[in-house]
Amino acid sequence: MNDRPAQGLRERKKARTKALIQKEALRLFREKGYAATTVEQIAEAAEVAPSTVFRYFATKEDLILDDQFPTFIHELRTAPADLGPVAAMRFVVRTVMAVQSPEELAEGIERERLMFTVPELWAANLENIVGAVSGIRDVLAARAGRPPSDPEIRNVTGAILGVIMAVWLDWSADAELDGPAVLDEALAHLEAGLPLR
Incomplete structure (x- = not known):
C-alpha cells in the first residue's frame, strides 16, 4: 500500500500546527509584549505542549524570524534570464508577495516590526x-556571469537591499502603507537610476 497520501496529510498537519503556533x-x-510572553503561554494559546513549540521553533526568537528566504532565493535563481539585477528583484518581490494572502502579509510585517523594535530579535x-546579503549577492x-567578489555586484546588491530595507522600515512603522506597491515603486526608482524629480 502506498503511504504517500498519509505523508502529505502529516506534512499538512505539521504546517498547520507550525502556523498556528x-x-x-x-x-x-x-x-503582552515580547519579553512578557512565555513559551508556556504560547503553547497554551495554541493548545499544544511547550515541547511541541520547541519542536518547530528552537528558540523564542525563531517564532519571529522569517523563513521565506529559501523561496525568495529560488525565485531569484529562476527569474527570466534577460532581466537585469534590479528588474529581477522586482519580479521576485511581485511573485513572492502575489501568492501571500492579506493576512500573511500583515503577519509578515508584524514580524518585521518586532525584529526592528525588540533588541533581542x-x-x-x-x-x-x-x-x-551573501545569498542574493551570489x-x-x-x-551576471561574474564572481561574487566583483565590486559592481557588491554595489548593486547593497543598493537593492538598502531600498528594500528602507521600505520595510517605513512599512513596519505604518501598517496602513501599501507595502507591495511602495516596494515595487521604490525598486522601479532604483532601476531608473534614482533620479530626484
Missing part, C-alpha cells in the same frame, strides 16, 4: 541579514 505567538507578543536577525553574480 506562530500566529498565537504574534498575537500574544502584540497583546534584532540581534538574532543579524545572522539572517548577513545570510540574505545569485546576482551567477546571473
